[in-house]
Amino acid sequence: MTDHLQKRVGILLEALPYIKQFSGKTVVIKYGGSAMQSSELKEGFATDVALLKYVGMNPVIVHGGGPDISSYMERLSMEVRFIQGLRVTDEATMELAKMVLVGKVNKEVVALINQHGVPAVGLGGDDGRLILAEKRTVTDEAGNEIDIGRVGRIIDINTEVLASLGQDFIPVVASVGADAEGLSYNINADEVAASLAVALRGEKAIFLTDVEGLYANIDDPGSLVSQCTLADAEEMMVSGAVSQGMIPKLRAVSRALAGGVHSAHIIDGRVPHAVLLEVFTKEGIGTKIE
Numbered sequence: 494m495t496d497h498l499q500k501r502v503g504i505l506l507e508a509l510p511y512i513k514q515f516s517g518k519t520v521v522i523k524y525g526g527s528a529m530q531s532s533e534l535k536e537g538f539a540t541d542v543a544l545l546k547y548v549g550m551n552p553v554i555v556h557g558g559g560p561d562i563s564s565y566m567e568r569l570s571m572e573v574r575f576i577q578g579l580r581v582t583d584e585a586t587m588e589l590a591k592m593v594l595v596g597k598v599n600k601e602v603v604a605l606i607n608q609h610g611v612p613a614v615g616l617g618g619d620d621g622r623l624i625l626a627e628k629r630t631v632t633d634e635a636g637n638e639i640d641i642g643r644v645g646r647i648i649d650i651n652t653e654v655l656a657s658l659g660q661d662f663i664p665v666v667a668s669v670g671a672d673a674e675g676l677s678y679n680i681n682a683d684e685v686a687a688s689l690a691v692a693l694r695g696e697k698a699i700f701l702t703d704v705e706g707l708y709a710n711i712d713d714p715g716s717l718v719s720q721c722t723l724a725d726a727e728e729m730m731v732s733g734a735v736s737q738g739m740i741p742k743l744r745a746v747s748r749a750l751a752g753g754v755h756s757a758h759i760i761d762g763r764v765p766h767a768v769l770l771e772v773f774t775k776e777g778i779g780t781k782i783e
Contacts, residue, residue, distance in 0.1 A: 508773040515772065516549035518696035521754075523686035523745075524556040524602065526703040528762030535605055538701075541768040543609035546663055553655070553689060554606075554613075554665045557682030558598040562590050577631050578741065579644050582679045587643040590679050591617070594667040602665050613663040619677055621654035624670030624685065626678045645670050645678025647685065650692035683745035691752030698749040699771065700742050701762030706780035707743075711736045720781045723750045746782050757782045 522542070528534045545552045559580070563573050566589060574581040582590065599615040606613035618624030626645030630638050647670060655664050666689065668682035683700060690698040707726065709716040711734065718725075723746070729735050730743050739759075746757040760767045760779030771777045 507775060511773045512548045515696060517551070519551045519553060519690075519693045520545065520697045520699060520772070521553045521555060521686050521690040521693065521695045522768060523682055523698070523700045524554050524762075525559075525682060526701055526762045528701050528767070529556065529558070529598070530560070534762065534765065537765045538762075538768065539602075539605035539609055541766055542606055542663060543611045544769065545772070546611045551660065552663055553693065553695075554602060554663065555668060555682055555686040555689060556594075556598060556602055556665070557668045558594045561598055562586075562593050565589055565593055576639060576641055578737075579629075579631065579641055579681070580679060582642040582644050584643070587677055587679060591669055591677055594669055599665055599667045606663055606665070611663055612661060613665050614658055615665045615667070616654070617667045618669045618680065618685065619671035619675070621657075622651050622671065623654045623666070624680065624688075625649040625651065626670035626672055626680060628672070628678065643676070643678050645672070645680045647680060647688045650688050652692050655693070681741060681745075683742050684748070687745040687749040687752075687754075690749045690754045695749075695754050697756050697758060697772070698746070698754050699758045699760060699768060700745065701767065702739075702742065702759055702779075703761070703763060704739075705761045706759050706778070707735065707739065707782075710734060718780050719777070720783070723747060723782055726782050750782065755783070 528538050542552050566573050595617040603613045603615040616623055625648045627648050629644045629646040631641060632638055668680050668685045670678050670680050686698055705717050707718045709718050726743055730740055742759060749757050758771050758779055758781050760771050764778060767778060771779060
């Protein structure tokens with residue numbers, strides 16, 4: 494019994510210096526992947542976020558909801574199309590995406606966090622013009638422009654909206670924005686998380702994924718990189734050492750660190766309490782990039 498209690502004390506002592514170091518600091522967490530699908534992982538994530546708040550940190554949550562959007566589109570016999578990894582978003586798709594992201598997923602995340610006694614507030618990027626966006630286009634191999642509809646690129650973040658909530662609330666932000674005319678746009682959630690972390694002068698940007706982290710060789714499961722520099726990560730991206738699916742996250746990491754965020758973390762959201770393990774333990778999990 495005593496040994497068991499001593500282990501608990503040891504865990505608290507290990508966490509103490511990190512609690513002191515990060516108290517009062519802002520941490521932006523991109524929530525997605527399997528962590529949004531499993532009831533157990535959802536509950537664990539909400540617990541982690543509440544604990545961060547209780548020990549004095551200021552977590553800000555950003556989420557997407559791609560699988561839910563696709564599921565509802567299929568139910569309504571709407572065509573699901575992606576070009577260069579971006580969802581083709583016509584008027585009808587944008588309307589449905591807002592319904593799913595802002596009306597369903599966002600409120601589910603808010604409710605989970607609220608159950609732990611910490612008040613959370615859900616926001617879309619067009620609330621209070623939090624995320625000002627413009628239309629994004631892509632080009633094919635021949636250099637021809639492709640219209641992918643209401644897909645946005647972030648121009649500006651209005652941090653006054655979040656400041657007006659006060660320090661007691663945890664903002665939960667859905668990855669949509671609006672342009673100067675009020676047209677809504679679907680925006681990549683990793684991009685939103687990185688831009689918010691920069692605008693809020695965040696200490697950390699944490700990206701939950703469905704892999705253990707960044708690998709030096711995508712064909713070697715034993716090549717997990719626990720820590721590296723931004724230059725290392727960018728070199729791996731250019732050389733093709735990382736998977737295509739990891740590239741958008743590394744671009745978001747690059748945006749965050751170049752904008753002054755102290756560190757970015759790519760962690761496995763399939764691991765229960767992954768956020769706490771990364772923030773409050775010496776070993777951490779996943780990949781830390783500085």
